[in-house]
Amino acid sequence: xQQVKQNSPSLSVQEGRxxxxxxxxxxSMFDYFLWYKKYPAEGPTFLISISSIKDKNExxxxxxxxxxxxxxxxxxxxxxxxxxxxxxxxxxxxYNFNKFYFGSGTKLNVKP
Amino acid sequence: GAVVxxxxxxxxCKSGTSVKIECRSLDFQAxxxxxxxxxxxxxxxxxxxxNEGSKATYEQGVEKDKFLINHASLTLSTLTVTSAHxxxxxxxxxxxxxxxxxxxxxxxxxxxxxLTVL
Numbered sequence: 001x002q003q004v005k006q007n008s009p010s011l012s013v014q015e016g017r018x019x020x021x022x023x024x025x026x027x028s029m030f031d032y033f034l035w036y037k038k039y040p041a042e043g044p045t046f047l048i049s050i051s052s053i054k055d056k057n058e059x060x061x062x063x064x065x066x067x068x069x070x071x072x073x074x075x076x077x078x079x080x081x082x083x084x085x086x087x088x089x090x091x092x093x094x095y096n097f098n099k100f101y102f103g104s105g106t107k108l109n110v111k112p
Numbered sequence: 113g114a115v116v117x118x119x120x121x122x123x124x125c126k127s128g129t130s131v132k133i134e135c136r137s138l139d140f141q142a143x144x145x146x147x148x149x150x151x152x153x154x155x156x157x158x159x160x161x162x163n164e165g166s167k168a169t170y171e172q173g174v175e176k177d178k179f180l181i182n183h184a185s186l187t188l189s190t191l192t193v194t195s196a197h198x199x200x201x202x203x204x205x206x207x208x209x210x211x212x213x214x215x216x217x218x219x220x221x222x223x224x225x226x227l228t229v230l
Contacts, residue, residue: 036156044148044156045156046156089221091221100203100205100221100223100224101223102220102221104220
């Protein structure tokens with residue numbers, strides 16, 4: 001039962017351009033959403049989160065957008081840098097069911 | 113897609129007791145499973161790598177005698193928090209990949225287990 005999906009396993013972007021990573025979910029009861037960044041041989045690092053009561057959260061070059069009607073969230077990275085090359089996971093959490101649901105990840109490659 | 117389950121999803125225990133958390137890969141064989149600890153809205157901290165049939169590899173700073181890991185079969189890894197204390201209260205999340213190797217990109221995460229130690 002995949003409640004959180006990242007349909008693009010990989011994405012390649014030129015340095016300086018915008019990277020857009022997408023995530024879809026099925027349960028409207030999620031309370032907040034998180035994005036993690038993962039380098040090889042390391043655990044995922046928390047990047048940015050958004051509460052279900054908001055539609056946008058911005059932190060430096062990273063912005064997360066939440067479209068509740070479409071059950072879709074996206075992570076925008078502007079401008080993209082080679083150091084952003086990593087695997088990005090989105091995750092959703094619901095207080096009522098007390099569980100995390102992770103997407104399968106999107107591998108971002110930012111070309112110099 | 114690959115599914116990883118954890119049991120229990122939430123456990124409350126008294127200080128000094130031991131708690132066992134199970135991580136199962138439901139539709140694939142996982143030679144390697146990973147155990148993470150997460151604090152609210154923070155990064156997942158890798159605690160250990162669990163390899164089927166061999167001893168787990170612990171990350172620096174993680175007490176192996178306190179966090180016992182057993183990977184008895186290709187679909188099951190367990191984490192036992194021994195003599196739990198309130199500071200052990202956290203979310204514990206496992207992940208698995210369905211091919212041999214180390215901490216590769218393709219990992220399937222379990223839903224997490226919330227441990228609350230009173």
